Amino acid sequence: MAGPPKKYARNEQQSQGSSNGSSSASRDPTQRSIPRLDGNRDPIVKAIDYTKPTDLKNISEFLGISGWYTARGIEIPHALPHRPKNFNQYGRECGIMLNTFNVVKTPNTVVHQYDLNYTGDARDYTKRVLLKKIWNSNPVKAALGEPTNLWVWDGNRLSWSSKRLDREDTRITVDLDAEEGRPTREGARGNKHTIHIRWTRQVDFNHMQAFLNGQASWSTECIDTINFLDHVMREWPSQQYTQIKKSFFQRGEQRFDLGGGIEAFKGVFASLRPVLDDRFQKSLSVNVDVANGTFWRAQELTRAIGQVFNCTPPQFSQRFKEAKRDWKNSILKKDLRRFKRVGVSTTHTKTPTQWTIDEFVNMDANEATFPDPDDRQPDVDPRRLRQISVSSYFRQKYNINCMPGVPVVRMTKKIRKGPVYMPIDVLKIDTNQRYNIKLSDTQTSSMIKFAVTLPRDRWAAVQQGVRLLNWPSDPYLRHYGLQVSPNAAKVKARILPSPTVHFGAGSKEPTIKPQDLIAGRWRLDGRKFAINNKDHPVKAWGICCIQGRGSPPVQAVEAFAQKFVQIYEGHGGLIVAHPQHGKKPWMGPGNLSDGGEMVQKVWNQTGNRYAMPPMLLFFIVNDRNVDVYRRIKKSCDIRFGVASQVLQAKHVMSASPQYISNVCMKVNAKLGGATSVTKSQLIPKVAPRSASIPTMVVGADVSHPAPGAASTEAASFAAITVSLDPNFVKYWAEVQTNGNRVEMVTTANIDNHFGYMVKNWIQKIGQGRAPQRVLYIRDGVSEGQYAAVLEEEVKDMKECFKKLGCKDMPKFTVVIAGKRHHIRFFPDAGKGDRNNNPLPGTLVESGCTHPFEFDFYLCSHVAIKGTARPIHYQCILNEGEWASAELQQFIFEHSYQYVRSTTPVSLHPAVYYAHLAADRARAHLNDNPVSSGKKESKADQQSSTGSSSKQNVEIAPLMAMQNARGLKEVMWYI
Template identity: 65%
Template sequence: MAGPAKARAQAEKKPSASSDSQPSGETGQRTTQRSIPRLDGNRDRLPGLHAVDYTKHTDLKNLSEFLGAGGWYTARGFEIPDSLPQRPKELNKYGRETAVALNTYNVIGAPTRIVHQYDISWSKSVDPTKRGLIKKLWNSKAVKSQLGEPQNLWIYDGNKLAWCSKLLDREETRITVDLDQEQGRSPKPDKSNVHTIYIKHTRKVDFAALQAFLDGRASWSTECIDTINFLDHVLRERPSQIYTQIKKSFFQKGEQRFDLGGGVEAFKGVFASLRPVLTGDLKKILSINVDVANGTFWRPQELLRAACQVFRCSSAPQFIQIVKDARRDWKNSYVRRDLARFNRVGVSDFHRKDTRNQWTIAEICQKDAHEATFIDPDDPEKKREISVYNYYKKKYGITLTSGIPVVKVTKKIRKNDVFLPMEYLKIDENQRYNTKLSDTQTSAMIKFAVTLPRDRMKAIEYGVRLLNWAQDPYLLHYGLKVSPTQSKVNARVLPSPAVGFGPISKPSTVEARDLVAGRWRLDGRKFIGPNTREIGAWGVCVIQGKFGASKEQTQAFVNNFIRIYEGHGGRFNTSNAAPGRQPKQPFISPGNLADGGELVAKAFNSTGNYFNSRPMLMVFIVNDRNAEVYRRIKKSCDCRFGVPSQILQSKHVISNSPQYISNVCMKVNAKLGGCTAIAKSVTIPKIAPQSVGKPTMVIGADVSHPAPGAGSNEKASFAAITVSADTTYTRYWAQCQTNGSRVEMVTTQNIKDHLGDMAKMWMQRVGQGRPPQRVLYIRDGVSEGQYAAVLEEEVRDMKNVFAAIGVQVPQFTVVIAGKRHHIRFFPQQGDRNGNPLPGTLVETGCTHPFEFDFYLCAHVAIKGTARPIHYQCILNEGKWEAAELQQFLFEHSYHYVRSTTPVSLHPAVYYAHLAADRSRAHQNESPVSSGKKEAKPPQTSSGSGKSVEVRPLLELNKQQGLKEVMWFV
């Protein structure tokens, strides 16, 4: 888990609840755990709650992810605040009831035997971050013999804790392991391979405390959390021994692979996680969430072949030429960047017939076998250097190919770097691929991963058979019984709102059957809010090149666009049309990518000269989906010229489809001050009539991090905040900025600058000079362990913003929206694909026993199995009724301005995600050629502790008020 370094958040050390408060690994000759990156937080030192410190043995990284906010407060040693909303006394009664099966399996038998918990620590010779070494030591003959295995079934979390039903004779047991002796090899004279493990008894696992919690007789306790932690590890112990384990997912060896290209393959596994839940009959029990896991792995093959696949080379000479060309500027080359994805990959050499050694790649160098040298091990004086090429020729009679880069591995010999030839290394099997997939790989992965509900359920049932709970020796030993039948609950399909199109004085509504189906057409409908900025001077720039649109095709598209946009209520300004020119028509000009940043400048200036007026809309027709070209255009339009822009692909312009044009019209309309449709509630006035007239502001926030892979810890994160811009919540403002490097909490400065700006706009334009009475803050993308930080940092900063303006601080209601979970719905009566209907609400079977959370499927899945959104309310000062909040979140999914469907996530968060992603185009890295000097960028820190340059984004040009419209859609 990545997070800020000291410059961003200085976490205070707090006693952990995982074990005794005095860990046994902190005294004497034992090692202290190497620092593991902390939870993210903003830059401030807090007077109360702090981000957890993972620098001790007693860290929390192995805890269940379904403890809820209260469980994480307890795990950190804090009292659960009284303000934490509890589960409503009654379930939602609105809409109609529907039967839904879930991919959860209830625990029907709890352990009855006594279980002892032990604290594990190691001598100083053991680096606790080297999990492979620790696994070897734990599985050694010396340890197994002393612990009495296999008669005694021990469970070890691989880090700090172990459990067994046997009580060891001594309070602390020391076991010495000689790995050289264990593996039957002679010890090295300069390196000891003898290590000591310390096993200290800390407590008995308290099953009574867990039962008291589930019965509602006791609150969360450290004993209760330890018990859930133990049971979760019991479930994983046997599968981890026979399958490839990645966190809580297991992949069967020999499973059918699916080639994604670029040396990467995918195959399916099974995910399983234990959690306390509220059942359909309102009992509180433990349940296991089982789902399909889709894993990406390196294809086991020769490393050189894999490198060729990454660069799409058909032969080694092609690869050699690519590397040769990149050496002119190796540090900044894409070749060095793309080769870095092999860093930390395990490989085996095969230049000898009798033995093979395993290595881990540190990096693939620019040097080839002739250039890379090391001290010749056969030199008696150990002084003479020899090249890799000459050494392999002399030692093994192998002639290496010139020009192929050598591989530097992580292991050092006599403190010297070790270089190996790429052509005699093979990638080991079952290694996870952690880097971001390319566009083609992502497309292939989607085809592989997307399955209809009935097929997904079959795969889940197959996974349950793989887990084989009935025959699991650890479950049988400890007495844990799991139902083989998935749980079923009664859900609700919430009432749909009345979705209306313009004119607003006499709106036309979408038919009820279309709302239930989750899809309607725009044909013949006018936008409820046409563009407030009439289109006068506007330009179309057609990028020249292969697959580009011709002048005739472009003109045909423009004519259709004008006709269809006007049909939807779009407004054009014809008062300034010059004599002899057709009104409404844009200025169409060719564009050349070779012009770089000046491409946009030329199109903008030529359009302005043609109309003798500043352009208010620029359209660019590109030839393919190229992220670099897209961001270059957006950067110029947003930051240099401050003009709304729309980018189209030439293939869609050429096809000239009316439906596609209508979709473009929705986006253009929003960028010019309009909105698509309005969802009028017919249910909320019945649920909470007193809330209807309360001035309410909706805030959304999202922090976007760089994709995993080489160099990602040195790149910026981006924070976006959105605010509702009208009383109907159909339009939103958005502002964004860099947010450090892998810092999850929105920083104080970003909240002060951006929310402060938009709060003042809201008061002027929506609140009629007054602040909102209520604020609904919907936060995307934080884990349970960060819920407290959202309240103690972000919400605190937001309240300070209102206080600084000098108005009464509104009542905050905070909802976390989560997408990264494994709960799926399998309705008895769904849509034609077997997915739930829009508005399907599940409050039992997979939800927290005591806290206020629910799962809502607001959309229709176009492909595969629908993923509901997990909403959890962690603060409710605004006193929203449960049914009111659920209905509000559902109905607003129909407000999304870019589609004629309800969307899965509340638009405030959806827009924040769009704005955060768009802000990548505003990075101050290779600026548009404006002749201005760049200021020296500020220094910040990443979760790895390295100092990282994170430049602030280029500001939006304020000349045409781009901030006041939905520029990000």
């Protein structure tokens, strides 16, 4: 069976209102293509008896693919791979401490589960702040018998207690205005709410234990139990600390200023999950790690605005005055969106009132008006009462003169059906407000310095986190009988054998020394590229030096060009001498004020010099301005189809041989070459037939815009890479927009782009035949989306082969590569590198892995800074019948042949290249015209995180690349 059963597809199609069950029907990128979890939609099918399907987001994220099938009420496909019977025995053993702590005792008491529902005066009962106020209110606590009875609440619609309420359905009414000591004003909307508590089931601990013992399969009861235990772990810390998902931040912790009104501080991450533990038993474990959070600085809103925009109040007032001319489309309005949903308190009253910012409006305190609360007329629509300006009201009521010429803030809450406007000078940002907007370059740099810690410091922080969680004193753990070991799990890892890394003929050292392979770093000195640019020798090339502060003098550019020719040829690169000009390129100045014509001039003058289209263009820039970079790439890729390389002026002037060698690696790849090729010593022993089986490696990644300004209209990018040689060194790449926050690669993108590369592979690599095996490595999806990768993306890929007339369908093996996890390796003393990070090839298969499914953690690189983060690989389909040792070794060895690095990389290159291609393709956006001057970069807001937008958004496709000279046939994105 190739993937999930058709039942899954039918459920998905029904939930989308689809009447066409054909897999070739294109999935619309503006639709949510998979269940809504972390930005995607839930199916209508409801397996767990929660109030709404969206409550699936409250269950544990570590159920594995089988658990998620069960959670959605779908039969688990028999084709899903199980954990291999035997662990990898190759390489050498190494003791590794993990930041996981085993659960040594689980509850054996009676626990009741309740569903919660809310009704009353609120329009929206999904707001967590409101639900928290209701749950923590005195009437609710009294009715539930707290603190005698310890209730656990999931923050939404589930709760648990060892007490069985007298009624099946208990109703408790709460008046939040009375709770807060201010009765509802006459004419204002009430603030009364009723919470409905309904008993649903008794938590079944025996079934969970039977599941872990292998005596029972996944069930909704088992998932409920794990869900309950996960929330028990969080209940006490959430009452003591600021909670953000599964991380807790101590109030009063020392802050680290990131600038722009933002600060960072450290907390602790804790999450419970089922694992195959360090004693090879199926059990529960708690993962504890450092959490780094970014928060708004608690200060006056006016001061925060000054820090965000780096301006004084008069300067901000001037910006507002200019923006009001076209407020809707103004940059200021977009930039102010970062304050949306920020909690603030008033400073002009004895008892501060809390509000939540909706948005800044295009009116100052003199222009914004509302119905005068002193003009009370019964039975009259409040909107028809006498209007009073915000400034007049504050002057009369509080003797406060509001700041003129700056926008007022509209709040999310309404009074008497009308908007509430507040002047910015009476508001203060509340403490511990999370900042979830993309950081600027300088903030990111500061955040990295703050977050990066060496293994010994990180381990000390983990231990501090365990002390902070204080499990022995946790009343909820004690009450429910849950006990966690204070000692971390220790496992026997394997350090896989390194491959042989080969360079080209004529190299001083044709292979890398074993000690350098283990150290994870080597030099290119005296080595020639394994594959040079013989198919694309450089015949016509030019260097454009962009003028401005810091641009290098002509002599420095000429010296750099001379050194580049010398070093590139030393590595085996081919540059053909011109009869008149030799190997000296065209060199000339460039001016950014010329906009897109700057590249046109460089193209024309280089072409005229050689009487042929240029093959390679260099551009020397003065800083790391991403807009300038993307404008250059857009012209070169879209208009001229020419390989290009952007250089920084400071590096050109220093012209260090190591830097030039790094440039040579990139240039060589863009001209059809590759740096090195690995040859395995182990795979022929593990899988003797492997080399003779035609295999295609495919990588894919979908990146999303970061939360914040304009992110609901910005494009997501789907990038797919396909290996284009038998050694899996070089990869084609295709990128296209993928709707707004749609995680699954759409059918249209797979048909048009993957299909194009498959056709190329069959013609050029397979000699008319399709591959027998396809290894598909997919990056960036959560466990809840694994099934959709199989049912949508893999299904569409197989359709591509069918459309090309392939009689024998390739056997797909699908692996998910995950970086967003908190597992870290801490080797025994003296067994790691100089910082005691794990050595390349460190493989962990127990202690933190799934009890029954085929997953593993692999650290294939050497961390330059901080603590190394291994990659979590999970195999969710294995039609190709890869042996576990073969798959693990294959992924590890390929990390050594990444074309632009002299180190092994952390992620399989197929996925790494998809990242690079997606980032480069941001320059190909249709709405980013080539022009002069600094522009607001929408692409800066692109990331792989964020939640789904609620409305359908039309996203334009990328501009097509110019392929007249075969740019798409080489690694153009490097």
